[in-house]
Amino acid sequence: MDIAEILSYGFMQRALLAGSLIAVLCAVLGCFLVLRRLSLIGDGLAHVTFGSVALALLLKFYAASALFVSLPVVMLCSLGILKLTERARVTGDAAIGIVSSLGIAIGVILASLGGGFTADLFSYLFGNILAISRAEVLLAVVLCATVLLLVTFFYHELVAITFNEELARISGIRTGRISSLLVLLTALTVVLAMKLVGIMLISALLILPSSAALQLARGFRTTLLLAALLGVIAVIGGTFASVMLNIPTGATIVLLNFMIFGLACFGKRLLAQE
Amino acid sequence: MPPVIDVKGLYCRYGATHVLSDITFRVEDGDYVGIVGPNGSGKSTLVRALLGLSSRDEGEIGLFGVPLSEFEDWQQIGYLPQHFNLFTSNFPATVTEVVRLGLLSGKRFPRRISRADTARIDDILEYMGVQDLRRRRIGQLSGGQQQRVLLARAMVNQPRLLILDEPTAALDPETRDRFYSLLAEVNRERNTTILLVTHDSATIGSCASKLLYLDKRLVFYGTFREFCVSSAMTNHFGELAQHQICRLH
């Protein structure tokens, strides 16, 4: 199918626009998360979302309104992951594992107590990049603007706690609050963006563009910008590739993301050899 | 003028193990204190307690006359933690960006970097002799270069107190000596009070003005002259060791 024609469809325009916005968002947050060894937090919070669905069911929040239960639950759990790493001498990956398996277990028990679902709530919480509504594009714009604004506002503090938390503390930075801000923004992004593009894509967009940028960039600011750029390239390139090859879009974007990461690793070696 | 550091009756424990017991000492403005002692003697715990990074069980700590719990004037203090370069080797930050982080303590929210700040970064990099590296990634530098950059980060606010925890551990002897003379210069020219933790008691005598010997408690605190003539220390260390420390002074 030719590109001009496929671009005339609204769902494609929305996929490219909302997808790019989410890619930027995830890439920027991803840089901080990967460096703080919390890269799997996207995956972990998706598991928690599973648990929260059961709670939504028990509280009789059906269909799309399940979000109003999932969002606060997932945000709380993101703080839980943070507290585990700070207080209990647990590493980031273990903390994510602990919270996410707890989330699933509680979800399974609640679902069983509730005696079944009223609808396939998963289908409401996990979206598809080809089926983004106009309202959801607006949501992506607002989400992206909010997160990027906050990240810009707290840029130096975020870099400082990522560089070294103790040094940040004795620079008078309230490290607890800044870390909380980071994981809360991540939780917000995971839940809302998952509703738009699905969990696989969120997880990939959080880790891959930032990891690729970390291979190449020298400074922090350039890493953030490069990660955002690579994320957008992957979304746009992957979407077009999926049109040409007639394969599912989300998975194609993930694959392209991986290829970009591979090239970045290769490119780093070339740079090092010079 | 209140003492730069004032510690009274400090006790620190990890679980049931006493790491530090009954530590009392004062550091005055312009002092250059070398903190020495065997491995596990609580040197790092002491400086971390001074900065509020590890908890204390008992005792009072004052910084510039203010109790630690109320202390907020962090731009007066520059800190270079132990083994720091191990954590930074993969961190995506240029030399300028790392030094810029040192400016944050002098700012209130929302923290913004001004043109004057950029000039200060350039000045300190030049002072440290690493101005040519400012656009390099921190992890690509040699150990000695990294330490200079991190010292620049600690000093960019022109702090009155500089605390360094084994800054020379990873350096070769020549680089180490250059680093020590740089610190001595900072102490002399800028009147910066320095607290230097080192396991290297043989060389400390060449630069520090005071010696703090720690072995889970305070074994000795005073000037080198006092140390070298103290018969208690001769009994404690033996004549040979005492002489070795005093030789370079």
Add this chain to the structure above:
Amino acid sequence: MTAFRWRVMLLLAAACLVFFTGCSRETTSGPAATNRLQVVTTLFPLYDFARAIAGNRAEVRLLLPPGSEPHTFEPKPEDILAINRAALFVYTNRFMEPWAEDLVKGVPRDRLTVVDASTGLVLLDAAAGHDHGHGAMEEGHHDEPSGKDPHIWLDLTNAQAMVDTILAGFVARDPANRDYYAANAAAYKGKLADLDRRYKATLGTCKNRTLLHAGHAAFAYLARRYGITYVSATGVAADAQTTPSRMAELVKRVRALKLQYNFSEELVSPRVAETIATETGARILRLHAAHNISKDDLAAGVTFLDLMEKNLAALATGLQCRQ
């Protein structure tokens, strides 16, 4: 999403294994709660067929909790116990409930009769997101050549055959009540046949013969039975993802055929249907695939026939048939 549902399932399977090995010894030796025939069914259509046959002389239990996805079922210890107490276990087929055979493997066949309700029926190939047309196949891709479409009950003649298969199971286990069960089955089949005639009559008059379903291909049997061209966004697998070209084709199809409605499945988020609606202006109608009934419907006593009545009404509107 699939990946982590699998992980959830594994977690549960592990938990159940513990419970199962712990509990089974004590309970299997004890007698069943009542002397009536105990029947366990997996999905709602089977449950509905079986309870119609059972009347008040057998106890029928629906294994899958309402709203759960049948491909990745999570059994509770109680479910395992129920299967151990039961004399009859009815499932749809190995494509719908791939876990079913494993679940009953441990129970000796002399104590439990296992009924594959699709016995004797021809299963359609599972085409991945392409047209299933009665004589109107335009595309021949079959991405899952080995897979079969499990949604057999949506063809009402299949449903009647399934009733017979299940009846045979009842009779084998409880021959004393043979005539009672047979009479119930005959009555139920009569209702199915009657509904089938009304489907034929109504759907024979439609202005439009394309059922455009913005979801996973569950309604191929229904479409084939009533001579309707069936177009779906994705293949039979419940969590398959569609491609941009497929979406564009659906949109083009709606425009070319001037379809006024596109269909979405009940209980599932209609986001793909909404996307097509935004693109084309075609409104959305919901069809019920019946294997996944909501908790409220189950509590309200809704039957398979009720769901299929509703489907007929939706189809009549959506395909512009004379009613």
